[in-house]
Amino acid sequence: MPEGPTFAPPTDQSILLPFAGTRREIAEYEAHGGYQSLRKAVGMTGEQLVEEMIASNLRGRGGAGFPAGRKASFLAPGGERYLVINADESEPGTFKDREIILRNPHMLIEGILIYLWMIRGTAAYIYIRGEYHKEAAILEGAIAQAREQGYVGSPLLGTDYVPEVYVHRGAGAYICGEETALLSSLNGDRGQPTAKPPFPAVSGAFKKPTLLNNVETVATVPVILGMGGAAYAGIGTEQSTGTKMFSLSGHVRHPGNYEMPLSATYRDLIEGQGGGLPEGRTLKAFVPGGSSMPILMPNQLDTGLSFEAVVAAGSMAGSGAVIVVDDRTCMVRFALRTAEFYMHESCGKCTPCREGTRWITELLRKQEAGLGSSEEIDLLLDICDRVEGNCLCVLGDACAMPVRSHIRNFREEFEEHARLGRCPCPDDAPMSELYPPLLRAPLPMVAAT
Amino acid sequence: MADLYDQIQAEIAKYPDRRGAILPALRHAQEHYGWLSPEAIEAVAEALDLSPARCVAVASFYDMFFLQPVGEHVVEVCTNLSCALVGSDQVLRRFEDELGVRAPGTSEDGCITLRRVECLGGCGWGPVVSVDEEYQEHFKPEDVGPLCERLRASRPTESHA
Ligand SMILES: Cc1cc2nc3c(=O)[nH]c(=O)nc-3n(C[C@H](O)[C@H](O)[C@H](O)COP(=O)(O)O)c2cc1C
Ligand code: SF4
Ligand code: FES
Numbered sequence: 001m002p003e004g005p006t007f008a009p010p011t012d013q014s015i016l017l018p019f020a021g022t023r024r025e026i027a028e029y030e031a032h033g034g035y036q037s038l039r040k041a042v043g044m045t046g047e048q049l050v051e052e053m054i055a056s057n058l059r060g061r062g063g064a065g066f067p068a069g070r071k072a073s074f075l076a077p078g079g080e081r082y083l084v085i086n087a088d089e090s091e092p093g094t095f096k097d098r099e100i101i102l103r104n105p106h107m108l109i110e111g112i113l114i115y116l117w118m119i120r121g122t123a124a125y126i127y128i129r130g131e132y133h134k135e136a137a138i139l140e141g142a143i144a145q146a147r148e149q150g151y152v153g154s155p156l157l158g159t160d161y162v163p164e165v166y167v168h169r170g171a172g173a174y175i176c177g178e179e180t181a182l183l184s185s186l187n188g189d190r191g192q193p194t195a196k197p198p199f200p201a202v203s204g205a206f207k208k209p210t211l212l213n214n215v216e217t218v219a220t221v222p223v224i225l226g227m228g229g230a231a232y233a234g235i236g237t238e239q240s241t242g243t244k245m246f247s248l249s250g251h252v253r254h255p256g257n258y259e260m261p262l263s264a265t266y267r268d269l270i271e272g273q274g275g276g277l278p279e280g281r282t283l284k285a286f287v288p289g290g291s292s293m294p295i296l297m298p299n300q301l302d303t304g305l306s307f308e309a310v311v312a313a314g315s316m317a318g319s320g321a322v323i324v325v326d327d328r329t330c331m332v333r334f335a336l337r338t339a340e341f342y343m344h345e346s347c348g349k350c351t352p353c354r355e356g357t358r359w360i361t362e363l364l365r366k367q368e369a370g371l372g373s374s375e376e377i378d379l380l381l382d383i384c385d386r387v388e389g390n391c392l393c394v395l396g397d398a399c400a401m402p403v404r405s406h407i408r409n410f411r412e413e414f415e416e417h418a419r420l421g422r423c424p425c426p427d428d429a430p431m432s433e434l435y436p437p438l439l440r441a442p443l444p445m446v447a448a449t
Numbered sequence: 450m451a452d453l454y455d456q457i458q459a460e461i462a463k464y465p466d467r468r469g470a471i472l473p474a475l476r477h478a479q480e481h482y483g484w485l486s487p488e489a490i491e492a493v494a495e496a497l498d499l500s501p502a503r504c505v506a507v508a509s510f511y512d513m514f515f516l517q518p519v520g521e522h523v524v525e526v527c528t529n530l531s532c533a534l535v536g537s538d539q540v541l542r543r544f545e546d547e548l549g550v551r552a553p554g555t556s557e558d559g560c561i562t563l564r565r566v567e568c569l570g571g572c573g574w575g576p577v578v579s580v581d582e583e584y585q586e587h588f589k590p591e592d593v594g595p596l597c598e599r600l601r602a603s604r605p606t607e608s609h610a
């Protein structure tokens with residue numbers, strides 16, 4: 001029977017998960033200094049905590065990289081307000097939040113309690129994707145232990161503030177990772193994005209001011225308080241501080257989650273931690289931050305992992321999901337598989353996304369089958385341009401941006417499909433069962449009747 | 450189904466607005482009925498004091514709610530990029546051959562429903578297959594046969610009697 005997840009060992013510079021294996025019991029967590037940052041936090045005011053977060057310069061780990069401290073400072077003051085943790089983790093290639101929950105759930109709970117105290121939140125909801133069945137149970141268990149220890153559901157460490165934390169399970173919808181869609185879903189509506197304003201900081205969960213952050217962002221908070229915001233800011237680069245979890249997958253010898261300082265490079269990650277590609281294979285391209293990001297090429301391996309370095313290289317760091325693609329892979333299939341996902345996950349609210357993702361997918365299907373043409377490759381690029389920037393949320397862009405990058409970097413491969421009238425890849429190339437090359441012999445011309 | 454009603458009331462207590470409990474309520478109902486049959490929807494609507502139409506409108510948005518009956522076991526194969534690069538298509542195809550159906554579909558004996566799903570969040574441990582909501586990582590085509598045998602053996606004996 002297949003083995004379970006194999007956790008990569010900590011790196012030299014791990015501060016978030018500096019140990020091997022799991023630490024799920026509260027006693028174990030406390031024995032390693034757990035819940036000490038919370039004690040420090042209750043000695044501080046909410047404003048002081050926000051200041052500390054601003055000093056750390058931590059940027060959100062959910063994808064957009066928005067400064068966490070500034071986001072916290074926007075929250076409208078007073079009254080009923082909520083903290084929502086985004087554990088929807090569905091961007092293809094991303095599996096880091098799951099590892100944090102599996103290995104160190106109390107770090108997330110401690111971060112939540114510090115954040116709740118900071119905003120004097122009415123309650124926190126952890127919105128976890130429905131498929132994370134075991135992970136939801138682990139969080140429920142950790143919350144129950146924290147409740148027993150008096151951290152949850154009773155006055156917090158001698159104050160009169162009572163924090164409450166709930167696990168809210170999603171039900172299978174990628175779009176519910178987008179913050180406004182997540183809040184629609186939590187509020188009991190269909191999980192569709194809504195226009196901003198109103199921003200969640202003004203009207204979010206249950207129409208109240210809401211602070212929403214990714215699992216990794218909040219799990220980093222106890223570390224920041226432990227070492228101090230300024231010390232944390234000393235790690236990484238000036239604009240991208242600290243360490244971050246990178247999910248490494250695809251054609252690499254040692255896939256897994258690796259915690260890297262943001263001053264490291266993709267080469268450090270893929271070749272250093274990941275051990276490079278399997279024997280006999282060479283790098284064709286890599287996805288730098290989740291399947292929605294433009295791909296990067298082998299000559300860009302020395303690009304830094306920081307948000308600014310990836311932008312300078314023409315892509316985005318996104319969620320930190322790095323997918324390694326070897327030389328046997330058909331990039332038309334790769335583009336098709338990417339587009340199919342976004343077509344399936346489009347919520348259907350706006351036309352350019354709903355129709356555009358479908359058009360892109362259909363044209364890529366044709367192209368992969370060798371039934372496309374050079375003009376249709378241009379048409380694909382044209383559709384990408386019409387989708388990008390014209391949608392309510394960025395899911396439309398998430399389909400258009402990578403596909404455009406696949407065509408730009410591998411145009412000749414797309415042309416070859418059209419020229420040969422079939423996919424030129426060998427039978428054992430990846431993804432050859434669902435798009436088998438043998439079936440791709442040129443179709444007989446339909447006789448005009 | 451008094452216990453389903455009570456379960457839903459316990460969920461409602463976690464939210465300032467009862468509508469927030471609709472996803473957990475639908476989940477409990479699906480666990481009770483096996484799928485979201487009209488009866489199951491009716492039970493959720495009543496417990497939440499919402500219209501059945503609204504419950505269906507919400508349920509139909511999500512992949513994990515079954516608005517049609519499914520087999521006794523549900524097997525889901527991730528065929529998104531990372532898994533596809535390391536052989537998930539071969540796993541899916543082996544399941545299709547073994548069960549004699551194309552995904553999505555249910556084997557003729559009603560035992561196993563096979564679905565092709567998007568990224569499950571186990572990309573570095575792929576191919577990932579979810580079996581009755583439990584993930585199996587590093588899944589290989591040769592694991593398909595033994596798994597199906599195990600699932601067939603664990604069929605509830607009273608069914609189809
Ligand atoms: C289509 C789409 C999907 C997203 N999926 C996720 C997700 O699964 N997890 C996540 O944390 N953020 C996701 N985001 C980003 C969130 O909207 C939001 O920016 C983030 O959760 C904020 O947390 P942070 O500031 O801590 O990063 C997604 C955004 C979009 C547009
Ligand atoms: S861009 Fe797509 S996913 Fe986003 S709101 Fe529009 S239709 Fe929905
Ligand atoms: S691609 Fe299969 S689990 Fe992510």
